[in-house]
Amino acid sequence: MTSSAGPSQSSAVQGRAALVTGGTSGIGLAIARRFQQDGLQVAVLDLDRPTARAVAAEHGLGFVGADLSRREDCRRAVTEAGELLGGLDVLVNNAGFQHIDPIADFPEDTWDAMLHVMLTAPFLLSKYAWPLLTRSGQGRIINVASIHGHVASPYKSAYISAKHGLIGLTRTAALEAGEQGLTVNAICPGYVRTPLVEGQIADQARTRGITAQEVEQKVMLEPAAIKRLLDPEDIAALASYVASPAAWGMTGAVLDLDLGWTAR
Ligand SMILES: NC(=O)c1ccc[n+]([C@@H]2O[C@H](COP(=O)([O-])OP(=O)(O)OC[C@H]3O[C@@H](n4cnc5c(N)ncnc54)[C@H](O)[C@@H]3O)[C@@H](O)[C@H]2O)c1
Structure with a gap:
């Protein structure tokens, strides 16, 4: 795992700093770019591939290469992000992937990897980053869950189990973090x-x-x-609010942005 600073990280770091996992594609990239516009220093964490590094460099984002299915990468990623950004105020647990198969045929290794990336890694990153996130009294953890954190669909057992678990982690962390000014919330998008x-x-x-x-x-x-x-920017706009000081009183919330999917 290696890290590098994009152009905006090359000078002295001021203001709040954010790490966005899965931040070189889709929703994560939109959140990272929105945070930049909001004036935060931003690093993205993603699998260490040339394409991911190129996306980060193109947008002036710091880059932390890590495989979130590996516990040791999670630990090193937090250390590297803290050094790169000079601290850490906002952690967005967004990285994820999908695999579709009936339970009887679902590959065990894929199940393990999905649970690790989408549930265990958010726990580990939160745990390791806790001292940094509670330093300012305005810390934020934002977990990108899904409508599949509320409801199920067939053939997505690992994904749905991870997302349901992520909502439980969000609520537990919120209860533990409240006195330290650290808020913990989940965003549940419909299809983006x-x-x-x-x-x-x-x-x-x-x-x-x-x-x-x-x-x-x-x-x-x-x-x-x-x-x-939905477009990724729609999710980024909600994340922007949740990350802002104005959202200090919102914690343990499970925020649906789902086109009315779960209304029935
Ligand atoms: N797109 C949707 O409709 C939708 C809806 C609800 C929730 N979500 C959730 O939003 C999040 C982002 O999804 P997206 O649609 O932007 O996907 P995406 O495929 O565009 O981006 C996912 C990112 O996660 C990274 N990633 C995957 N495995 C990783 C690993 N082991 N280590 C580090 N990084 C890893 C990928 O490299 C990629 O950059 C996911 O958690 C997904 O479950 C997406």
Whole structure:
């Protein structure tokens, strides 16, 4: 695992600092860029690949290379982020991935990796970063869960188990952190147009023999009140508020931004 400072991290660090996991793609990248616009110093954590480094460099984001399925990487990532940013005020646990299979066929190693990346890593990063996050009295942990933190769908057992668990972790951490000015909240998006979802749309169009637009409207958005996919920037706008000092009184909240999906 290695770290590097993007252009905006090369000078003295001032103000609040944020680490966004899975921050070189989709929702994580949108949150990282929004935080930059809000005036925070931002580093993104992602798998250490040339493409991820290039995205971070292109946007002037600090980069921490880490595989969140490995405990030792989680520990080193917090140390490196703290050094890179000169502290840490906001931690966004966003990294994740999807695997679809019936339970009877679900690969055990994939289950282990998904639970580690989407549930154990948020716990470990929160634990290791706790002393940094509680230093200012305005710390924030934002966990990106999902509508699948509330409800289930078939064939997504590991994903749904991890996201349900992440909501439990959010509420527990919120109760423990309150006296230290550290808030802990979860954001639960419905379908957002990201590389992860574009891949799912293409797969379903192939397997069902229908167009991508039909998958969006008739399959993905069928339970939603608003029949339009969210954009990553929509999630970033909510994260921006939760990270702001104005949101000091919001903690343990599970914030749905889901097109009315879970209203019924
Ligand atoms: N896109 C949606 O519709 C949607 C809806 C609800 C929740 N979410 C959640 O939002 C989060 C981001 O999803 P996205 O759609 O932006 O996905 P994405 O695939 O665009 O980005 C996910 C990022 O996580 C990183 N990542 C995956 N495994 C990692 C590992 N082992 N170590 C470090 N980084 C790793 C990937 O490299 C990638 O940069 C996920 O937790 C996902 O479950 C997404």
